Amino acid sequence: MVGEEMMMMDPSGLKAIGAGLAVGLAGIGSGLGEKDIGAAAVGAMTEKEEMFGKGLIMTVIPESIVIFGLVVALLIS
Amino acid sequence: MRLLQKIRRKSRSAQNRGSSNYAYATARVRAMKSNLLPIDTYPRLMNMGINEITRFIQETQYKQEVDELAREYTGVDLIEHALSTNLANTFSKIIRFTEGELCYLVTEYLRNYDIWNIKTLLRGKYYNAPVDEIKESIVSAGQLNYSFLAGLADMDSYTDVIEGLKNTPYYTVLKEFDGTNLSDIENMLDQMYYSGLFHAIGGLGVSDRRLLSTFIRSEIDIKNIRTLFRLKKYTIEDEEEIPQLILAGGLELKMDDIEKMIPLSTEEFGQALEKYSYWKAISNVVGSDMDSLIALETELTKYSIRSATKFSHAHPLSIAPIMDYIVSKRNEVSNLRIIIRGKASNLNEEVIRNQLVI
Structure with missing residues (x-):
């Protein structure tokens, strides 16, 4: 049946x-x-405030993986 | 199967000490290291007077300490106190922001400042040094806090100091002090520190413990080499005394090797060291005409700094960057202290420069 x-x-x-x-x-x-x-990034920023920009960029780099996931999802559907 | 064992082992250690914040701690420590004084600062400091150096230091990471202590002290004393306080504050900060296993290991390592402070207090009281001078040398980066240690420094004699330390683990060694065996007590304290540290590190299953153990054992080797060179320079051949001065647990120089080296002359000792990795660092300064050990000691310190840095690059997410920072920071403070004390005692610039480890 199943x-x-x-x-x-x-x-x-x-x-x-x-x-x-x-x-x-x-x-x-x-x-x-x-x-x-x-x-x-937060650790480095605590000691050196000027690391904010670099830290932010580094932090969002893995975000690109989600974009790949989203593209794949759009292609599937 | 091996993977499963590894995971189990990891989870067991995590139960013991909690998980560590490697990413945060190592990045923060690296940022702190980049705030250390650059190498080209030292020649500039050499050309400055005490007041100019104070002003210069006030513009760096020592600002807070200099500002706070400026009301109580002036001149050389101000800088000395500011450096000691900053060192203590910095190391306490590392203990505060690390977590779990990492925090535990760093705390255990920094107990060497407890030993340092106890030795300072005993020596100070034994030779009747002024209380201010004793307090100047206290670096409360270990588990004994500054107010407790300053309270001990205010006491009248070394027996009071030892009584004051009754509730610490060091009392078992200190109670043996009879007023004549200060050097024995100091050696015993060192040996107690290292055996306690190795006991705390325990099994080497966790990679951080293995790294710290390697680091400390290499540190012991360097200390032993330094001690042996000093003994040979001052031709001390007391067979009973020498083994007490040697620390067990070295990385390359085992106890058997060291025992064979004790009766050798300075030249032969240098040749015997050729097969060890430390030789590369000291080969330029070891020779028959070793009037002064300053060059040798400077090279050994440089080697330990270099190897700590190499270690931290090889193991970026581990305890290694923290150890590297501790070594570099300690060296910076020691260099500043050498410059200031040298300037205050009107030492020749060349003499001061030779003492610096840059």
């Missing part, structure tokens, strides 16, 4: 799940990356 239901599942639903996973997992990945970079 197998039959699986077979009848709408492919667009699977696409939506795939798109969700692409964005969600990319978000988690970049979050993990940003966690340490952000901490390091």
Whole structure:
């Protein structure tokens, strides 16, 4: 019975799940990356305020992974 | 399977000490290191008078301490106090912003300032040094705070100081002091510090503990080489006394090797050192005409700074950058102190320059 239901599942639903996973997992990945970079940036900024600009740029670099995820999600759907 | 064991081991250590904030701590320490005085500052300081140096230092990271202490002290005393207080504040700050395992290991390492302070107090009281001079040399970067140590410095005699330290772990060694064996007590305190430190580091399963252990063992080697050169220069050959002055647990120079080196002459000792990695650093200054050990000691300190920096580059997210900063900061304060004391005693510029570790 279960197998039959699986077979009848709408492919667009699977696409939506795939798109969700692409964005969600990319978000988690970049979050993990940003966690340490952000901490390091704050640490450096505490001692040298002029590190703010560099720190900010470094912190958002992993954000590009989410953009890849978003692009993949758009391509899927 | 090995991975599983590694994860288990990591989680066990995390239970013990909590997780560490490596990214934050190492980045902050690196930023702090970039705030240290650049090398080209020292020649400029050499051309300044005491007041100019005070003003210069007031514009750097020592500002807060100089401002606070300016009401109580002037001239050389002001700078000395400001340097000691800044060193203590900086190291206490490191302990405050590190977490978990990292904090634990740094705290254990910085206990050497407790030993330093106890030695300062004992020596000061033993030779009846003025209270102000004793307080000047106190660096409260360890677990004993400044007000407690200053209170001890105000006491009348060394027996009172020892009684005041009754509740500390050092009392077991200090109670052996009978008024004649100060150097023995000092050696025992050093040995107690290192054995306590190795005990605290414990198993070397965690990479940070392994790194700290390597760092400390290399530090012990350098101390032993320095001690051996001093013994040879002053031709001390007392077979009972020498082993007490040697610290166990070196990285390259094992106890057996050192025992073989003790009866050698300075020249032979130099040759025996050739097979160790420290030789490269001191080969230029070791020779038969070693009237002064200043050059040798400077080279050894330079080597320890260089190797700490190399260590921190090889292990960027570990305790190594923090140890590197501690070594560099300590050296900066020592250099400033040399310049100031040298200037105050009207020493020749060349003599002061030779003492500096740049």
